[in-house]
Amino acid sequence: MPRTSTTDHEPLGPGENAGSQRPEKRRTDPDAAGLGRARATAFVVPALVLIGVFLIFPALWTLYLGVTNWRLTGLAAAEPEFVGLDNYIDALTDDRFLSSLYRTFVFVIGSAILGQMVLGFTIAWVMRRTNKLVRGFVETLVLIAWILPASVIAWLWLVLLDRRSGTLNALLGTEGTAWLLEYPMQSIIAFNIFNGTAFSMLLFSSALASIPPSQMETARMVGAGTWATLRDVVFPNIRGHILTVLLLVTLWTFNVFAPFLLTGGGPGQQTEIFPVLIYRMALQTGELGRGAAFSLIMIVINLVIALVYLRVLRERRQS
Amino acid sequence: MKTHTKRGRLAAALLAPALVLAACGGDDADPEPDEPDNGEAAPDDEDDPEPGDDVAPVAITLAENAIRGGKNTEAAEWIEDWAIPEFESMMADEGFDITVTFEGSGADDEDYKTTIALDLSTGGGPDVIGGFDGIWVGEFAQANYIQPLDDIYPESSNWDGWDQIPDAVQQNMSFNDQRYGIPGGTDGRVIYFNKELFADAGLPEDWQPTSWEEILDAARALKQLDGVVPIQLNGGVSMGEATTMQGFLPLMAGTGAAVYSEDSGLWQGGSGEVEQVLEFYAAVYGDEELGDPLLQQEAAGRDNSFLMFSEGEIGMLIEGDYLWRAVINPGSDLAPMENRDEVIGWAKIPAREPGAGIDGQDFVSMSGGGGRVLNPNTESPEVAWRLMEFLDSPEALLARHADDPRITSRTDVNEQIIDDEMISFIAEEVLPITFYRPGLEEYPQVSIALQEATEAVVTGTSPEDAAGQYQSTLEGIVGAENIND
Numbered sequence: 001m002p003r004t005s006t007t008d009h010e011p012l013g014p015g016e017n018a019g020s021q022r023p024e025k026r027r028t029d030p031d032a033a034g035l036g037r038a039r040a041t042a043f044v045v046p047a048l049v050l051i052g053v054f055l056i057f058p059a060l061w062t063l064y065l066g067v068t069n070w071r072l073t074g075l076a077a078a079e080p081e082f083v084g085l086d087n088y089i090d091a092l093t094d095d096r097f098l099s100s101l102y103r104t105f106v107f108v109i110g111s112a113i114l115g116q117m118v119l120g121f122t123i124a125w126v127m128r129r130t131n132k133l134v135r136g137f138v139e140t141l142v143l144i145a146w147i148l149p150a151s152v153i154a155w156l157w158l159v160l161l162d163r164r165s166g167t168l169n170a171l172l173g174t175e176g177t178a179w180l181l182e183y184p185m186q187s188i189i190a191f192n193i194f195n196g197t198a199f200s201m202l203l204f205s206s207a208l209a210s211i212p213p214s215q216m217e218t219a220r221m222v223g224a225g226t227w228a229t230l231r232d233v234v235f236p237n238i239r240g241h242i243l244t245v246l247l248l249v250t251l252w253t254f255n256v257f258a259p260f261l262l263t264g265g266g267p268g269q270q271t272e273i274f275p276v277l278i279y280r281m282a283l284q285t286g287e288l289g290r291g292a293a294f295s296l297i298m299i300v301i302n303l304v305i306a307l308v309y310l311r312v313l314r315e316r317r318q319s
Numbered sequence: 320m321k322t323h324t325k326r327g328r329l330a331a332a333l334l335a336p337a338l339v340l341a342a343c344g345g346d347d348a349d350p351e352p353d354e355p356d357n358g359e360a361a362p363d364d365e366d367d368p369e370p371g372d373d374v375a376p377v378a379i380t381l382a383e384n385a386i387r388g389g390k391n392t393e394a395a396e397w398i399e400d401w402a403i404p405e406f407e408s409m410m411a412d413e414g415f416d417i418t419v420t421f422e423g424s425g426a427d428d429e430d431y432k433t434t435i436a437l438d439l440s441t442g443g444g445p446d447v448i449g450g451f452d453g454i455w456v457g458e459f460a461q462a463n464y465i466q467p468l469d470d471i472y473p474e475s476s477n478w479d480g481w482d483q484i485p486d487a488v489q490q491n492m493s494f495n496d497q498r499y500g501i502p503g504g505t506d507g508r509v510i511y512f513n514k515e516l517f518a519d520a521g522l523p524e525d526w527q528p529t530s531w532e533e534i535l536d537a538a539r540a541l542k543q544l545d546g547v548v549p550i551q552l553n554g555g556v557s558m559g560e561a562t563t564m565q566g567f568l569p570l571m572a573g574t575g576a577a578v579y580s581e582d583s584g585l586w587q588g589g590s591g592e593v594e595q596v597l598e599f600y601a602a603v604y605g606d607e608e609l610g611d612p613l614l615q616q617e618a619a620g621r622d623n624s625f626l627m628f629s630e631g632e633i634g635m636l637i638e639g640d641y642l643w644r645a646v647i648n649p650g651s652d653l654a655p656m657e658n659r660d661e662v663i664g665w666a667k668i669p670a671r672e673p674g675a676g677i678d679g680q681d682f683v684s685m686s687g688g689g690g691r692v693l694n695p696n697t698e699s700p701e702v703a704w705r706l707m708e709f710l711d712s713p714e715a716l717l718a719r720h721a722d723d724p725r726i727t728s729r730t731d732v733n734e735q736i737i738d739d740e741m742i743s744f745i746a747e748e749v750l751p752i753t754f755y756r757p758g759l760e761e762y763p764q765v766s767i768a769l770q771e772a773t774e775a776v777v778t779g780t781s782p783e784d785a786a787g788q789y790q791s792t793l794e795g796i797v798g799a800e801n802i803n804d
Binding site for chain 2: 071072073074075077078163164178180181262263264266267268283284285286
């Protein structure tokens with residue numbers, strides 16, 4: 001699109017045609033809605049202000065806070081001092097930061113990619129042929145787990161995993177097992193899979209529905225097994241959807257805070273994924289300056305994922 | 320269209336972390352320059368109260384870390400059912416139309432503190448803030464979140480209640496010798512024990528250990544009983560200040576050291592006494608398993624320890640009189656014990672060995688206390704102060720504590736209400752041997768470092784390594800030059 005419009009404009013240069021009626025008319029062409037510069041600006045300004053106030057300003061403010069020793073309370077709350085890049089240097093040399101990054105990585109791979117995506121696809125694939133009743137039932141269950149507030153789900157899971165009178169211990173006969181302490185990372189991964197699978201399932205359901213039935217039919221005619229069908233027909237058709245789910249789910253999981261409701265980041269720091277680390281540091285310990293620096297690092301990581309996503313999306317559209 | 324929604328979600332995901340911090344960073348909470356005006360405008364009303372419609376209605380809010388049916392339910396019930404109606408009608412008699420809204424909360428103390436710090440940092444918050452721990456006064460004052468009562472409402476210094484509150488107790492809510500709030504009372508720490516379990520283990524009913532070793536001996540005897548955790552000694556970060564106050568600091572006082580020495584102005588370093596305390600933790604949570612290490616790490620570990628103690632699953636528990644008053648009392652909603660008075664005994668916390676405590680004491684304790692502060696951002700300082708004053712009037716304290724005694728800040732009230740055996744014990748036996756935490760802004764961070772050190776030991780780190788780790792954390796907080804070695 002941009003390319004065509006530039007070529008349109010090229011001959012309009014303020015050269016020989018200046019003054020004649022035609023070029024004047026052409027010059028107003030970009031203003032297809034006929035609003036004029038002032039009114040067009042008036043329409044755009046509210047959106048720009050919102051973006052400025054809620055996106056750009058906070059980001060810049062975080063950047064500023066990140067170079068101070070600002071704290072929630074105490075002298076450093078009233079008069080924060082400039083500390084340069086100390087917070088960032090601390091972060092990159094701090095074991096707690098690095099191991100939190102590693103934990104976040106494990107959490108994202110485990111709960112988002114292996115968990116939500118694989119489970120979401122499996123449900124979508126299995127449910128595609130089952131009768132409406134079963135399908136509606138299963139989908140409703142998965143959706144409920146998704147739409148319930150995380151605090152409610154967390155409460156259910158606390159009851160499920162409780163050490164003394166938990167449902168899971170009763171079912172498995174493993175009385176006294178403190179799941180949240182002995183298998184903390186596994187617990188929050190399972191919790192997040194439970195909580196977030198619906199999105200993948202929904203997206204994969206509609207993706208599967210978009211596969212031309214003739215291709216599936218052909219696969220069946222030539223006697224392709226399930227695996228071959230998936231590999232040669234289904235995956236090539238929904239590659240774009242897989243990518244979308246992958247990136248969105250990764251991004252969300254990277255930012256998810258709900259596991260804090262289960263474990264509070266503990267025991268020790270064993271479930272201190274990145275958002276939890278920032279919360280604990282900024283609000284529980286009150287180190288807002290360092291928290292801001294860590295947040296900025298998180299924003300940068302998010303941006304990288306987002307850029308990859310936008311680029312992939314653009315390539316898909318062009319092809 | 321699809322792309323738009325996706326981008327929207329993307330933007331939302333990106334925004335979240337930035338917003339959280341920006342929300343916190345929006346305001347440096349400089350006190351309003353015109354603050355004194357508020358104070359001057361209000362007294363006029365008092366001078367000529369005009370009953371009737373001429374007086375504009377005033378609405379104020381009162382916050383406490385108490386909530387009906389949950390944490391500190393007795394306090395919440397008293398406020399909602401007695402104090403607010405009484406105050407409103409008292410003010411109505413004077414011709415004022417006052418509405419008081421109660422903002423209850425049932426959060427952990429640390430989370431409650433974060434909430435009010437954020438409220439105050441944005442220039443908002445409830446007019447009267449209760450549940451305010453005395454050790455927060457320094458850091459809040461230095462952040463300009465709270466101000467001396469004299470600055471917010473100068474008349475407050477004329478209150479007759481001050482004469483009834485001992486200076487040491489007033490000190491709890493003071494900073495740099497200025498009063499920031501009205502203290503609510505004080506407390507003390509003891510070792511509670513379950514007499515039935517003690518009898519089963521062949522231990523005396525009037526047990527009083529004189530050294531740490533005797534505590535461990537009793538624990539070893541209790542260990543023989545089935546399904547009983549011999550001792551609960553708070554450790555770890557998730558117990559929060561309860562670890563420091565009920566665990567580390569009383570033990571440390573029993574080694575002869577204080578976390579901070581007023582005389583030298585130095586903090587206690589990682590070697591020596593700190594290591595001795597950590598060795599005691601190791602003795603409890605190590606190979607002998609006299610305590611339950613997992614309980615220290617659970618997110619709701621403290622509440623669970625209360626429940627287990629009330630159900631006879633824990634033999635000994637080091638706690639403050641809060642446990643007696645508000646947790647295992649028969650009317651409690653947390654862990655009520657119908658037979659509390661018959662089953663639960665208490666003993667003073669011994670020094671490591673006789674005479675090893677601070678000042679050569681044989682027994683030690685730690686005390687603290689909170690109170691209520693007046694929010695400098697309030698629009699009606701006079702009304703807010705009147706409410707604070709009313710809540711600490713003898714009348715109000717008697718209504719609150721007649722059936723639920725505690726050591727209040729007022730001597731005139733204490734004389735009337737303390738007839739409970741346990742509370743008298745605290746007042747007579749424990750307060751004379753007790754110690755207080757330093758009211759310095761570094762203290763809360765040092766406290767967390769101590770909690771981390773205990774957590775390390777509870778989860779298997781050697782006391783020596785944990786002490787070394789504490790030393791280096793402490794250096795980061797107060798600077799190496801401020802540590803004694």
